[in-house]
Amino acid sequence: MRRALIIDDDVCILDLATLALESRGWEVLAASSAEDAIRLALAGKPEIILIDVHMPVMDGPELLKDLRSHVDIHDVPIVWLTAESSVRPSGLEDRGSVVGCIAKPFDPRKLSDSIDVLLRSYRRVTSL
Numbered sequence: 001m002r003r004a005l006i007i008d009d010d011v012c013i014l015d016l017a018t019l020a021l022e023s024r025g026w027e028v029l030a031a032s033s034a035e036d037a038i039r040l041a042l043a044g045k046p047e048i049i050l051i052d053v054h055m056p057v058m059d060g061p062e063l064l065k066d067l068r069s070h071v072d073i074h075d076v077p078i079v080w081l082t083a084e085s086s087v088r089p090s091g092l093e094d095r096g097s098v099v100g101c102i103a104k105p106f107d108p109r110k111l112s113d114s115i116d117v118l119l120r121s122y123r124r125v126t127s128l
Contacts, residue, residue, distance in 0.1 A: 001025065001026070001027045002025065002026045002027065002047050003026065003027045003028075003029065003044060003045070003046045003047050004021055004026050004027075004028055004029070004046055004047060004048050004049070004050060004115065005028075005029040005030075005031065005037065005040055005041055005044060005046040005048075005049045005050070006018065006021075006028060006029070006030050006031070006049075006050045006081075007030075007031045007032075007034075007037040007049065007050065007051045007052060007055075007060075007063065008032065008050075008051075008052040008055070008081060009032050009033070009052060009055040009056060010032075010052070011032060013052070013081070013104065014030045014031075014032060016108055017030075017050070017081075017106075017108070017111060018030050019108065020108035020109070020111045020112065021111060021112055021115075024111075024112035026112065029041075029044045029046060033055075033057065033058075034055070034057060034058035034062075034063045034066065037049075037051075037063060037067075038063075038066060038067065038070070041067060041070070041073045041076070042070060042072060042073060045072070045073070046073075046076060047076070047077075047119070048076065048077050048078075048079060048115060048118075048119060049067065049073075049076050049077070049078050049079070050078075050079045050080075050081050050102065050115075051063055051064060051078060051079070051080060051081060052080075052081045052082065053080050053081070053082040053084060054082070054084070060080060060082075064078060064098070077098075077099040077118070077119065077122045078098045078099065079098070079099060079100050079101065079102055079115065079118055080098060080100070080101040080102070081101075081102055081104055081106075082101060082102075082103065082104060083103065083104040083105070099118045099119070099121065099122040100114075100118040100121075102114055102115075
């Protein structure tokens with residue numbers, strides 16, 4: 001079964017994304033804090049991690065840096081979740097790069113497809 005970790009301080013977003021992905025066969029790990037996110041990422045070994053850019057205590061970029069410091073999960077593809085239109089994904093310079101950005105609010109019916117497109121693109125680039 002495919003596994004995604006979703007990190008967002010908004011419980012409504014977590015619930016919506018979880019329902020949307022579970023209905024398409026994903027196993028979803030959900031975290032509303034950086035501490036929970038790191039614990040779940042290390043224990044759950046997700047295929048992809050979706051991170052809210054703006055969170056209290058530790059924002060998305062800080063959390064990304066922390067996640068990258070753990071050898072077991074340093075190369076898991078990351079997708080930003082954001083309501084901020086100016087955020088752009090970083091390049092695919094290396095394995096483990098941010099592979100894309102999903103705007104909030106997102107269409108829950110298209111979330112799984114959007115993730116699949118990003119994963120296919122990421123795998124194509126990293127296999128070159």
